[in-house]
Amino acid sequence: xxxxxxxxxAVLGAAALYFLVPLAASVVFTVDVPGQGVTFDAxxxxxxxxxxxxGLLLSLELAAATIAVVLLLMVPAMVALRLGVPRxxxxxxxxxxxxxxxPPIAFVAGIGTVxxxxxxxxxxxxLFQTFVALQNPxxxxxxxxxxxxxxxxxxxxxLDAGLRAIDVPTLVEAARSCGANWPQALVRAVLPxxxxxxxxASFLTLALVLGEFTVAQLLGFQPFAVWIVNVSGSQxxxxxxxxxxxxxxxxxxxxxxxxVGGRTRPTSRG
Amino acid sequence: MTAALTGAGTATAAPRKxxxxxxxxxxxxxxxxFTALAFGLPALxxxxxxxxxxxxxxxxxxxxxxxxxxxxQGAYLTALLGSVKLAAVSAALGALLGLPLAQAVVTSRxxxxxxxxxxxxxxxxNFGGVPLAFAFxxxxxxxxxxxxxxxxxxxxxxxxxxxxxxxxxxxxxIPLMVLTITPALEGLRSQxxxxxxxxxxxxxxxxxxxxxxxxxxxxxxxxxxLFGSAFAAYATAAAMVGSSVPxxxxxxxxxxxxxxxxxxxxxxxxxxLDMVLVAGLVMAVYLPLxxxxxxxxx
Numbered sequence: 001x002x003x004x005x006x007x008x009x010a011v012l013g014a015a016a017l018y019f020l021v022p023l024a025a026s027v028v029f030t031v032d033v034p035g036q037g038v039t040f041d042a043x044x045x046x047x048x049x050x051x052x053x054x055g056l057l058l059s060l061e062l063a064a065a066t067i068a069v070v071l072l073l074m075v076p077a078m079v080a081l082r083l084g085v086p087r088x089x090x091x092x093x094x095x096x097x098x099x100x101x102x103p104p105i106a107f108v109a110g111i112g113t114v115x116x117x118x119x120x121x122x123x124x125x126x127l128f129q130t131f132v133a134l135q136n137p138x139x140x141x142x143x144x145x146x147x148x149x150x151x152x153x154x155x156x157x158x159l160d161a162g163l164r165a166i167d168v169p170t171l172v173e174a175a176r177s178c179g180a181n182w183p184q185a186l187v188r189a190v191l192p193x194x195x196x197x198x199x200x201a202s203f204l205t206l207a208l209v210l211g212e213f214t215v216a217q218l219l220g221f222q223p224f225a226v227w228i229v230n231v232s233g234s235q236x237x238x239x240x241x242x243x244x245x246x247x248x249x250x251x252x253x254x255x256x257x258x259x260v261g262g263r264t265r266p267t268s269r270g
Numbered sequence: 271m272t273a274a275l276t277g278a279g280t281a282t283a284a285p286r287k288x289x290x291x292x293x294x295x296x297x298x299x300x301x302x303x304f305t306a307l308a309f310g311l312p313a314l315x316x317x318x319x320x321x322x323x324x325x326x327x328x329x330x331x332x333x334x335x336x337x338x339x340x341x342x343q344g345a346y347l348t349a350l351l352g353s354v355k356l357a358a359v360s361a362a363l364g365a366l367l368g369l370p371l372a373q374a375v376v377t378s379r380x381x382x383x384x385x386x387x388x389x390x391x392x393x394x395x396n397f398g399g400v401p402l403a404f405a406f407x408x409x410x411x412x413x414x415x416x417x418x419x420x421x422x423x424x425x426x427x428x429x430x431x432x433x434x435x436x437x438x439x440x441x442x443x444i445p446l447m448v449l450t451i452t453p454a455l456e457g458l459r460s461q462x463x464x465x466x467x468x469x470x471x472x473x474x475x476x477x478x479x480x481x482x483x484x485x486x487x488x489x490x491x492x493x494x495x496l497f498g499s500a501f502a503a504y505a506t507a508a509a510m511v512g513s514s515v516p517x518x519x520x521x522x523x524x525x526x527x528x529x530x531x532x533x534x535x536x537x538x539x540x541x542x543l544d545m546v547l548v549a550g551l552v553m554a555v556y557l558p559l560x561x562x563x564x565x566x567x568x
Contacts, residue, residue: 011374015444019390022405022441025415029408032415073301080297088298095305101550102313103502105519106542109526110312113319113539145308152305154396182293204396211399213505218526225400229509232404240408243401251393255386 023244030241042237046245049238055227061139062223063209066147067202070155073148075198078159079190082168096156099149104214111146112219137221146215147208154204162197166190207250316546319539337540346521346541353501353518354548356432360439361496365489367440368447375448376455388452391445399505406438407510430514438506443496450495454488454563491559498552502545518545 030042046052081089099107118131134142168190175185191198213225222230224246232239320338324331340346375387394402409416410429417423428434458481466476482489504519518541525538 008374008377011370012378015371015374018444019394019441021416022409025409026405028415073304076297077301080294083294084291085294085298088295092298092301095302097553098305098309100498101546101553102309103504103519103542103545103549105502105504105522106316106545107309107312109522109539109542110314110316110319112526113315113535114312117315149305149309207393207396211396211401211505213400213509217508218523225505228400228404232509236408236413240404243404247393247401247405251390254393255389 023247026240026244030237030244033237042235042241043245045235045238046242049231049235051222051227051231052242055222055224058139058222059210059224062143062147063206065144066151066209067205069144070148070151070205071198071201074152074155074159074201075191075194076186078156078163079168079186082163083172093156096152100153104150104212105218107146107149108215108218111142111215115142115219135219140219140221142219143216143221143223147205147212150212150215151205151208154208155201158197158201158204159194162194162200166193203254207254210246210250316539316542319536320543321540323536337536338543340537341540341544345516346518346537349516349518349521350541350544352432352516356435356439356515356517357497357500360436360443360500361493363436364440364443364447364496364500365493368444368492369451369489371444372448372451372455376452388449391448393445394442395446395449395499396442400509402438402441403506403509406441410434410437430510432515435507435510435515438510439500439503442503442506443500446496446499447492450492451485451488454485458484485563487559487563491556491563494552494556494559498549498556501548501552 031038031040033039033041077092081092102110115131115135118128134140134145171189171193172185175189176182180188211225212223213229216223217226217229228239228242228246231242321333321335322331323334323336342350375384378384406414406429408414410422410427411417412423412429414429417427417429429438462480462484463476466480471479502519504523507515507517507520508523522538522541522545525534525541
């Protein structure tokens with residue numbers, strides 16, 4: 001038994017070393033400026049640096065819109081699968097797994113091609129205005145569309161795990177026989193039982209949108225992650241400071257969520 | 271699950287059942303329409319673009335396989351092979367290193383440690399990207415803390431190389447492996463170990479003849495998943511190395527933004543199609559493995 005413990009601590013120690021050293025070194029990198037000694041200047045500058053507030057706000061707005069859309073699409077569909085249309089279940093399963101087969105970079109290549117149809121072929125039709133609105137740099141709806149697609153696998157898994165734990169048909173039957181209509185049964189009986197799964201799905205989507213770089217960069221928008229990369233050229237310390245902060249904040253939020261909503265396990269590909 | 275649902279369905283009256291079905295289908299339709307537009311349209315555009323060329327003189331388009339041929343030649347082929355090699359090496363290492371870590375975490379008595387490690391794994395596995403790249407640049411880059419303190423540059427260390435990328439990729443691949451393998455390790459029943467020991471098996475024999483065969487589908491599935499994840503990764507590499515290591519994702523980005531040559535967009539789409547084919551192959555291997563491993567862990 002003693003040998004087993006030794007082995008376990010060796011593995012955990014090595015892992016801690018590998019995973020904590022880069023974080024610790026990054027903190028050292030941001031506070032220990034050569035020639036100036038220890039200074040917290042990099043962290044103080046974050047808020048006042050050009051583009052940080054707009055980038056972060058844009059990311060948060062995109063995240064809010066993405067969460068709203070993905071839940072509005074997925075929750076009714078997933079509940080319906082449990083209630084009366086099991087035959088559509090494989091269809092939804094495949095639709096939600098498809099984004100895993102198309103890497104983000106390939107997806108954005110396709111989106112770029114579609115967006116180019118606007119000026120090339122549709123410039124005289126009313127659809128053209130739609131294409132312009134999609135790419136409004138203040139609030140690029142096209143990013144919301146892309147992020148909803150990319151979030152589908154995560155949200156599917158989170159909701160599926162939540163729904164597996166409750167008996168939806170019985171809940172709905174009970175609510176209906178107490179006189180509730182369909183929307184009431186859904187909102188007042190089913191959704192409260194899904195609170196953990198909904199929180200989980202929202203949080204995974206939030207983290208996905210905040211960290212997303214590929215699609216936003218290649219379509220030429222500048223939310224948070226793209227801003228970090230753009231600012232790194234001129235202010236290396238600042239970009240590392242923001243990176244470390246964003247990693248730690250995401251981790252702490254997820255940990256808090258695990259405490260609130262039971263065990264979180266966001267298994268999937270990045 | 272399906273059986274339980276149809277069972278509940280036959281219990282209710284037929285007209286109500288039909289109405290419920292119609293309502294149910296109605297609830298699924300928006301999702302399907304949305305994915306058809308937001309996902310299907312770009313996917314079709316990619317497929318179409320991968321097989322078209324535009325004559326610069328006349329502006330006429332024609333269907334051809336020239337783009338695909340071009341995407342499998344020269345620098346593009348090098349990049350594709352580079353990506354496959356990087357993904358294979360880092361996925362193999364990630365799977366091998368993730369297994370003992372997951373086992374150490376699963377068998378740990380400290381619940382807080384398990385929660386913290388599993389949550390941290392979730393963060394690192396899915397959302398590393400850009401922050402991760404910068405953490406490593408600050409640590410082991412040319413002006414990184416460890417590079418300067420330990421004089422690593424003189425010893426031939428270079429983060430912006432193949433082995434540097436493997437080191438960084440492991441930072442999100444090992445957590446992904448931990449997440450994938452943990453349910454399987456938790457499913458290993460202690461009775462199996464006891465039964466093996468009662469029959470006189472050593473720990474090594476237990477692992478060789480009982481645990482590993484049960485874990486094998488999950489292990490392989492994990493490797494495949496890691497491969498796909500490393501193969502598709504773009505943000506980390508783009509933020510870190512620019513294009514000093516040939517990778518297919520970087521090539522696509524370059525071709526799309528017209529950095530190298532103008533008019534390579536369709537080759538970029540053909541490269542994207544190559545990637546989708548590889549990723550599709552990955553999923554085709556992964557799904558049966560996952561189903562097989564689920565059999566033991568029910």
